[in-house]
Amino acid sequence: MSEPKGTKGKTSRRGFLAAVAAAGTASAAPALAGNPKNLPPNVPDWSRTLGDGVAVRAYGSPSKFEKNVIRRDVEWLTATRESSVSFTPLHALDGIITPSGLCFERHHAGIAEVDPDDYRLMLHGLVDKPLIFTLEDLKRLPRVNRIYFLECAANSGMEWRGSQLNGCQYTHGMVHCVEYTGVPLKLLLEQAGVKANAKWILAEGADAAGMDRSIPLSKALDDCLVAYRMNGEMLRPEQGYPVRLVVPGWEGNVWVKWLRRIKVGDQPWFTREETSKYTDLLENGKARRFTFVMDAKSVITSPSPQAPCRQKGFTVISGLAWSGRGKIKRVDVSLDGGRNWRTARIDSIVLDKACVRFYYEFDWNGEALLLQSRAIDETGYVQPSKDDLRKIRGVNSIYHNNGIQTWSLKPDGEVENVEVG
Ligand code: MTE
């Protein structure tokens, strides 16, 4: 490649094409892994015999060779399985849509097993006409399809006091981005007729926690959905089957699963989840509350601790960015811990309050690098460094940590979660 190497240069189109060509030739590859008997010019066994037949009456699953691409948990993080969390394997995914079976799960009282025939959604409070909807009622109403990210407010929460967890699955894996099909909540509220003094709604789940959150009526009438499908199929049990609330751009906690009740009121209810939890304790002892919006954030998913760099030379940095305030405008990547920034290449559809996929290709000469990404959204907001965030928020918080993540890429290709001063 004629382009400058390592941290110094941005890969030009010409250099990019040359690098792609080099990466495609067998001579550029390291010692070939695998069983020589299966490699060219030999004919491998899988080409000599008939394969398995069509799988009828079965739900498909990934290749057995991908068995490590699974949700994982952090054992010490939670006391019980019922009130716990698993993490999306971001390091092993690409594009913007999270496969349904890999979406992280977060429950406060386990997965409610709701019989769709017995499912009811009650809408009451400050309305002219209280209503009860069956699942069929909801399906008969005009529906929309929308792609949104969902991020738990506690995502990256363990990193407030310094880098802890070695893998983007654990530091950033409480996010997923899928397509929802559902009814705009506005439609249901209009059917019931909201009274003039109404200002808030309470959304309540049918799980044993009866998890409930207050949401401003303005948001409910804006873009919230009462969703029953995810990635085309019915919601998975762990994602709230048969119905969940979709609250675009807002912290995952308000996306109530197994949604059974919406009450309209004139003030918030101050439930457990918006008083003792999901508030941000500041240095001066005061707490921020109702901090609903998830600010712009990004992470390099590969290379990352669980996806080390196996080879020098042409290297693709891949990552995700999202903002609860709208569309992502730009993503920057740094190879030197934030001293120099280059514009990443976004290669995905860019949607409101959805993930975008970014790439940055360069020629890695094997020197140690400090990889970072930062997201800039359409409001002009720039993802802050962890230190800048701590200056405003202190280190008592659990929630809403959208600071810039640093990965240390070492000459041997291993990657580690670090912080730069
Ligand atoms: N809704 C109910 N009824 N019960 C819950 O425990 N967990 C909340 C939210 N909705 C929860 C819930 C939290 S904290 C998050 S982050 C999201 O659901 C997680 O959604 P997911 O499991 O689909 O990823």
Ligand code: CO
């Ligand atoms: Co959460």
